[in-house]
Amino acid sequence: MIDWMEKAVPQTAALYPYVPGKVLEQLLREKGLTRAVKLASNENPYGPSPKAIAALQQAAVGVHRYPDADATELKEALACFHQLDKEQVIVGNGSNEVLELLIRTFAGHGDEVIYSQRGFIVYSLATQAAGATGVVVPEADGLSHDLDAMAKAVNAATKVICIANPNNPTGTLHRVARLQSFLDQLRRDLLVIIDEAYYEFVAAELGDSVRLLKHPGLVISRTFSKAYGLAGCRVGYALTDAAIAALVNRFREPFNVSSLAQLAAVAALQDGAWVQARVADCVAERTRLEAALQTFGLYAAKSNGNFVLLRHSRAAAIAAQLENRGIIPRPLAPYTMPDYLRISVGTVEENNLFLAALSELMDSIR
Numbered sequence: 543m544i545d546w547m548e549k550a551v552p553q554t555a556a557l558y559p560y561v562p563g564k565v566l567e568q569l570l571r572e573k574g575l576t577r578a579v580k581l582a583s584n585e586n587p588y589g590p591s592p593k594a595i596a597a598l599q600q601a602a603v604g605v606h607r608y609p610d611a612d613a614t615e616l617k618e619a620l621a622c623f624h625q626l627d628k629e630q631v632i633v634g635n636g637s638n639e640v641l642e643l644l645i646r647t648f649a650g651h652g653d654e655v656i657y658s659q660r661g662f663i664v665y666s667l668a669t670q671a672a673g674a675t676g677v678v679v680p681e682a683d684g685l686s687h688d689l690d691a692m693a694k695a696v697n698a699a700t701k702v703i704c705i706a707n708p709n710n711p712t713g714t715l716h717r718v719a720r721l722q723s724f725l726d727q728l729r730r731d732l733l734v735i736i737d738e739a740y741y742e743f744v745a746a747e748l749g750d751s752v753r754l755l756k757h758p759g760l761v762i763s764r765t766f767s768k769a770y771g772l773a774g775c776r777v778g779y780a781l782t783d784a785a786i787a788a789l790v791n792r793f794r795e796p797f798n799v800s801s802l803a804q805l806a807a808v809a810a811l812q813d814g815a816w817v818q819a820r821v822a823d824c825v826a827e828r829t830r831l832e833a834a835l836q837t838f839g840l841y842a843a844k845s846n847g848n849f850v851l852l853r854h855s856r857a858a859a860i861a862a863q864l865e866n867r868g869i870i871p872r873p874l875a876p877y878t879m880p881d882y883l884r885i886s887v888g889t890v891e892e893n894n895l896f897l898a899a900l901s902e903l904m905d906s907i908r
């Protein structure tokens with residue numbers, strides 16, 4: 543028998559596949575249920591803008607052609623939206639791909655990538671896949687990126703720093719003024735990624751982060767998967783220095799964003815009113831869920847994303863019981879947070895089902 547692990551690149555041994563939220567159909571099958579609600583992947587439960595759906599329908603007839611390899615229209619729309627040059631925009635198969643491309647372009651064997659212990663897990667996976675060394679900085683308060691400690695962790699081998707703001711799964715946020723003072727402490731030749739996958743949920747509170755791009759080496763990544771409701775299309779982007787974008791482009795697959803995704807993203811971007819209305823719906827429901835968690839004694843911390851955090855010493859039992867009742871939460875053991883569950887904010891009806899299930903099971907948990 544051939545030992546293929548021995549043949550694979552050395553970093554394979556330490557890698558493990560990303561664990562996504564449980565698939566709804568799988569839970570229905572496993573539990574013999576007729577109805578289930580997935581609150582595990584921070585999607586937009588309302589779906590995308592009707593304009594994006596119309597664009598997808600129109601684009602469907604052209605899928606026998608390859609997409610525009612440079613995603614010209616999408617990059618132009620994003621450049622115009624952010625008042626930057628098209629050359630400063632990187633697009634990817636979800637912002638996940640953009641993050642991986644950035645890390646792969648700038649870090650390899652012998653290089654260090656700094657991220658927070660409970661920061662978004664893809665930074666660690668992408669670092670390991672690139673053969674680079676991850677430097678894990680614990681959160682000062684258990685939840686929030688410790689920016690001072692991250693700045694202190696920089697050494698001659700450091701190439702990249704990754705910050706999720708707001709962070710998934712902890713939901714914490716640093717405002718622009720704090721980010722600026724962090725950047726001011728750093729060497730100028732580092733790639734600093736500020737991952738703003740949940741930007742739309744904190745736009746007013748965060749401040750104008752795009753102006754931070756004056757800092758050399760700064761990258762801001764965003765996605766169409768969350769507020770814009772296009773998670774299934776897989777389209778995300780980053781804004782940075784044109785020279786950095788050009789280097790990343792060398793690692794990119796030629797047709798990494800599908801024609802459907804490109805057109806849907808342009809249409810979604812142009813329907814700002816729709817996105818704002820859905821974000822307002824989500825924030826109102828998040829407030830309601832956090833208040834309910836408080837009454838159950840399960841509230842962990844304020845979230846700035848489209849999800850809430852539940853904390854209990856028997857979080858795993860709560861997760862199992864929620865699943866028995868057709869609710870899929872996200873356990874956070876992979877983030878060294880076994881006492882926590884992350885619950886994505888659903889529609890009013892979905893959240894009611896979650897709260898009813900929680901209320902029912904709490905007697906058996908206490």
Ligand SMILES: Cc1ncc(COP(=O)(O)O)c(C=O)c1O
Nearest residue numbers: 636637638662710739765767778
């Ligand atoms: C903080 C953060 N960054 C990036 C992503 C990747 O999202 P996508 O690849 O769908 O753009 C996610 C997804 O959950 C996330 O939570």
